[in-house]
Amino acid sequence: MPTITFEGKDYACREGESVLECLERHGVLLPSSCRAGACKTCMVRALAGTPPKEAQQGLKDTLVVQNYFLACIAKPTEDLTIGLAKEGELYRAQVLEKRMLAPNILRLRLEKPDGFRYWAGQFINLVREEDGLVRSYSLASLPEEPFLELHIKRIPHGRMTGWLFADVQEGDALAFRGPAGDSFYVQHDPEQPLLLAGTGTGLAPLYGIARAALAQGHTGPIHLFHGSLVREGLYYVEELRALAAQHAQFHYYPVVLQGTPPEGGLVGDMKSLPVERLGDLTGYRAYLCGDPELVEALRRAVFLAGVGMNDIYTDPFVFAPA
Amino acid sequence: MSTLYERLGGQQAIDVAVDKFYRRVLSDPYINRFFEGVDMEKQAAKQKAFLTMAFGGPNNYTGKDMREGHKRLVHEMGLNDSHFDHILCHLRSTLAELGVDEATIAEAVAIAESTRDDVLDR
Ligand SMILES: Cc1cc2nc3c(=O)[nH]c(=O)nc-3n(C[C@H](O)[C@H](O)[C@H](O)COP(=O)(O)OP(=O)(O)OC[C@H]3O[C@@H](n4cnc5c(N)ncnc54)[C@H](O)[C@@H]3O)c2cc1C
Numbered sequence: 001m002p003t004i005t006f007e008g009k010d011y012a013c014r015e016g017e018s019v020l021e022c023l024e025r026h027g028v029l030l031p032s033s034c035r036a037g038a039c040k041t042c043m044v045r046a047l048a049g050t051p052p053k054e055a056q057q058g059l060k061d062t063l064v065v066q067n068y069f070l071a072c073i074a075k076p077t078e079d080l081t082i083g084l085a086k087e088g089e090l091y092r093a094q095v096l097e098k099r100m101l102a103p104n105i106l107r108l109r110l111e112k113p114d115g116f117r118y119w120a121g122q123f124i125n126l127v128r129e130e131d132g133l134v135r136s137y138s139l140a141s142l143p144e145e146p147f148l149e150l151h152i153k154r155i156p157h158g159r160m161t162g163w164l165f166a167d168v169q170e171g172d173a174l175a176f177r178g179p180a181g182d183s184f185y186v187q188h189d190p191e192q193p194l195l196l197a198g199t200g201t202g203l204a205p206l207y208g209i210a211r212a213a214l215a216q217g218h219t220g221p222i223h224l225f226h227g228s229l230v231r232e233g234l235y236y237v238e239e240l241r242a243l244a245a246q247h248a249q250f251h252y253y254p255v256v257l258q259g260t261p262p263e264g265g266l267v268g269d270m271k272s273l274p275v276e277r278l279g280d281l282t283g284y285r286a287y288l289c290g291d292p293e294l295v296e297a298l299r300r301a302v303f304l305a306g307v308g309m310n311d312i313y314t315d316p317f318v319f320a321p322a
Numbered sequence: 323m324s325t326l327y328e329r330l331g332g333q334q335a336i337d338v339a340v341d342k343f344y345r346r347v348l349s350d351p352y353i354n355r356f357f358e359g360v361d362m363e364k365q366a367a368k369q370k371a372f373l374t375m376a377f378g379g380p381n382n383y384t385g386k387d388m389r390e391g392h393k394r395l396v397h398e399m400g401l402n403d404s405h406f407d408h409i410l411c412h413l414r415s416t417l418a419e420l421g422v423d424e425a426t427i428a429e430a431v432a433i434a435e436s437t438r439d440d441v442l443d444r
């Protein structure tokens with residue numbers, strides 16, 4: 001009978017028993033609710049071993065490839081080491097380049113440490129080692145590129161951003177943990193239309209996801225909406241236009257709320273504009289990143305326009321209130 | 323005799339039904355205020371639990387859970403029979419849209435109906 005390893009201890013599983021039941025019989029209580037594979041409260045991750053396929057049914061592709069599964073309906077067929085969440089390893093990497101992309105947006109490129117693996121669109125947690133301050137930043141680079149690219153928006157009185165803008169220099173070493181995050185491209189159906197939408201540095205993960213999809217041969221339409229309050233806040237306009245010129249299936253829409261958009265761009269509210277523009281979104285997969293309020297509004301809008309709940313991937317840049 | 327849940331197609335059928343059902347609920351101005359501000363993704367998982375239950379599928383919710391889960395809605399937001407009826411209506415329409423026959427729909431609605439007093443905390 002298979003053995004379940006959890007937090008360094010081994011638990012023997014009985015015939016026909018689920019992972020959840022096995023742990024409970026040994027006095028280890030995982031959070032759980034419906035116990036029917038519906039509510040997802042008991043989701044855990046297999047750190048070693050392959051979870052039973054039926055225990056991954058109904059989970060997002062990006063969770064499936066990371067070996068997440070539902071403990072309540074998992075009848076293990078082999079030994080499993082499981083964990084609730086994995087605190088990533090600590091890496092140190094040199095700052096290769098520091099450059100402004102827009103008046104308040106900084107691009108940092110870090111050397112990619114050996115052995116660091118990720119999916120484009122995931123994020124890392126930067127650690128300021130002198131005081132342990134931690135903040136998340138999304139990866140705009142592709143895993144095959146030799147550097148990690150971050151886009152960082154200046155926040156008034158921001159502790160991490162203030163330090164990154166003012167003090168960190170090219171050649172310095174930065175510490176980080178990761179990768180983490182469930183919003184990335186997994187090829188499921190190369191013809192599925194994709195909607196990518198975000199404002200400000202919400203472009204960082206989207207830039208990675210769009211290029212990863214194209215690199216993996218995605219043939220369905222990819223619509224990328226990048227919004228900003230005003231024209232000056234949009235960046236990578238030329239890069240994205242070039243990408244659209246190279247790939248007929250890639251469509252780029254720079255959007256401003258006020259003033260004049262760049263040529264070929266749109267004026268409007270990012271909360272509603274992508275849906276107004278594309279109409280019925282049945283069959284789409286959506287990636288929504290950046291400002292948390294925008295992400296929630298878009299989540300609702302694209303769901304009501306027809307995107308399935310399991311096809312909505314989000315990366316809200318949640319921040320701690322003052 | 324197989325259960326209604328099995329006849330409807332089990333877990334996979336629920337995955338399809340849950341999006342359709344939740345979309346109807348969120349688009350209904352008479353009841354969508356109850357769902358304002360709740361985490362949509364978590365709520366979708368709960369809708370799935372709801373449908374699994376309505377189809378007579380495996381679940382561990384008790385009458386007490388139903389009572390606790392909706393108490394805040396009843397006593398602070400005025401959840402009543404008329405809202406409950408709207409939910410049943412969306413359940414019917416969703417199943418009909420999926421091509422489920424009338425007798426089977428009646429069975430599912432009867433299961434949901436049986437939770438009325440618990441949900442409305444009476
Ligand atoms: C998963 C994830 C991915 C992220 N990816 C990116 C990314 O790619 N690029 C990026 O620039 N940021 C990203 N963020 C946000 C980032 O982690 C920090 O929250 C942000 O840089 C502010 O950190 P700080 O220490 O400078 O500010 P703090 O010292 O934490 O905040 C200073 C003050 O500003 C307020 N504040 C903080 N952020 C905002 C904001 N966005 N809008 C308004 N007020 C704010 C705070 O409430 C506080 O009062 C991401 C966040 C998450 C959770």
Ligand code: HEM
Nearest residue numbers: 033353356357360368371372375391405406409434437441
């Ligand atoms: C037909 C009978 C109903 C059943 C079987 C049912 C079932 C459920 C279940 C299983 C949950 C999740 C409980 C949990 O795990 O926390 C839930 C939560 C919820 N239900 Fe219902 N429900 C019913 C009727 C209604 C009605 C009529 C409304 C409002 C119009 C409603 C609104 C909600 C809301 C808003 C929540 C989330 C509460 C929260 O998270 O605070 N439900 N329901």
